[in-house]
Amino acid sequence: MSQQADKPAVKIEDLSFHYGDRNVLEHIAFEIPEGSFMGLVGPNGSGKSTLIKCILGLLKPQSGKVFLFGEHLSQFKNWDEIGYVSQKANSFNTAFPATVYEVVSMGLFGKVGLFRFLTKKHKQKIIEAIEAVGMTPYLNRNIGELSGGQQQRVFIARALVSDPNLLILDEPTVGVDSASVSSFYQMLKNLNREKGLTLLLVTHDVGVMSDYVTHVACLNKQLHFHGNTAEFEKTSKEGFSQMYGHHVHVIEHQH
Secondary structure: OOOOOOOOOEEEEEEEEEEOOEEEEEEEEEEEOOOOEEEEEOOOOOOHHHHHHHHOOOOOOOEEEEEEOOEEOOOOOOHHHEEEEOOOOOOOOOOOOOEHHHHHHHHHHHHHOOOOOOOHHHHHHHHHHHHHOOOHHHOOOEHHHOOHHHHHHHHHHHHHOOOOOEEEEEOOOOOOOHHHHHHHHHHHHHHHHHHOOEEEEEEOOHHHHHHHOOEEEEEEOEEEEEEEHHHHHOOOHHHHHHHHOOOOOOOOOOO
């Protein structure tokens, strides 16, 4: 965990972003408490991925501030504290000649260098990261032989191997079959509860909220809701529709 435990993992103040004349984010302000599991929900085109890119410093907002673990984004240097798993690219080369172990080891390149040998301690971290996402039986399997959900678990292990305090996942269940989605979310919940890892999950799946996350932010250009899961569950169907701009049918995930 971060040494600055009294600081939120992420704090956003009055953030706005636009592409030309098109407003994408308008006056966004919220915090992600350290140790929490936040779900960021909203319809397609609501600005979720843009907000993530602003948090990661990949896009510069026209106004507002972003703080990571109490430091302004411009001053933040310890990027090993942040793990990021993007949407699984449909163009992923399933013939890529690398095992699960080798893919996860790539997450250490930033620490040990591209051509440096891995120590015994590094190798143990790789094993532990693979175990944390339930992929130990596939340790030596070529990643191209895995299902979409299994590949995403491997990408999460690659992000975990550098010991981040915050893990950001942008629509991680894209390409994951529906039968595997619940176990995938349960894995994330376990990482949050058992390892104290702060999670930010970007999704359009409102039904995920009550079962897995501790906090919710609902975005549609503006922030329409921010609070804990219990408060979110009290939101009426009319409230959801207002947030999304159209009628919303909430589907609960059955275990």
